Amino acid sequence: MRVLVVEDERRMADLLRTGLTEEGHSVAVASTGPDGLALAEAEDFDVIVLDVLLPGLDGYDVARRLRRTGNQTPVLMLTARDATADIVTGLDAGADDYLVKPFAFDVLLARLRAISRRGPVAQGVCLVIGDLSLDPAAHQVRRAGELLTLTRTEYNLLEFLMRRAGTVVPRRTLIEGVWGHEREIEDNTLDVFVRLLRQKVGAGDGPGLIHTVRGVGYVLRAEPER
Numbered sequence: 001m002r003v004l005v006v007e008d009e010r011r012m013a014d015l016l017r018t019g020l021t022e023e024g025h026s027v028a029v030a031s032t033g034p035d036g037l038a039l040a041e042a043e044d045f046d047v048i049v050l051d052v053l054l055p056g057l058d059g060y061d062v063a064r065r066l067r068r069t070g071n072q073t074p075v076l077m078l079t080a081r082d083a084t085a086d087i088v089t090g091l092d093a094g095a096d097d098y099l100v101k102p103f104a105f106d107v108l109l110a111r112l113r114a115i116s117r118r119g120p121v122a123q124g125v126c127l128v129i130g131d132l133s134l135d136p137a138a139h140q141v142r143r144a145g146e147l148l149t150l151t152r153t154e155y156n157l158l159e160f161l162m163r164r165a166g167t168v169v170p171r172r173t174l175i176e177g178v179w180g181h182e183r184e185i186e187d188n189t190l191d192v193f194v195r196l197l198r199q200k201v202g203a204g205d206g207p208g209l210i211h212t213v214r215g216v217g218y219v220l221r222a223e224p225e226r
């Protein structure tokens, strides 16, 4: 894989460069937010490892600007903070996953593998549930005709639920289906993504579609939440 590491701490950047190179990846390193953004825009990477606290532009801003310009390269955010609000800010800015420092290198590798996996090959007809439609070929989601902007992970999560609409999908199945490595996913990551997805999919006057089944998982169906 071609990996872009955006990290200003010299020791951490060296560690990532060495470790990822040893694993056979090609690594580029940027040490400021603006440099990282410029590199990400200039070259094609399979995945970006993005620190939050950076000089110039922080990781949130870098992720936001990338997504705003249509760049969908998977982003793994590195954060020294573990407050839920910061994690949500990162995911909402367009990160696909996050790791709290300090982390084990093996966990980083597993996360990178998981988020860089391509989703299921898009084919066939649109999935339609109520006024929500997902076009796998165009990678587009609409609610009541209005185009929604979803991150890659949000899209994958929604597609997984839509393909099983009306069926309760257990948490573990959902995590495996979307991230691949259930044990590498933080406990509340699924819930954070479902919350973000609900906000976006629920934007409009229509009823909520993603229902929580307590203690089991989630189900997508076209009836109002009770």
Ligand code: CA
Residues within 6 Å of the ligand: 007, 008, 009, 051, 052, 053, 054
């Ligand atoms: Ca930093």
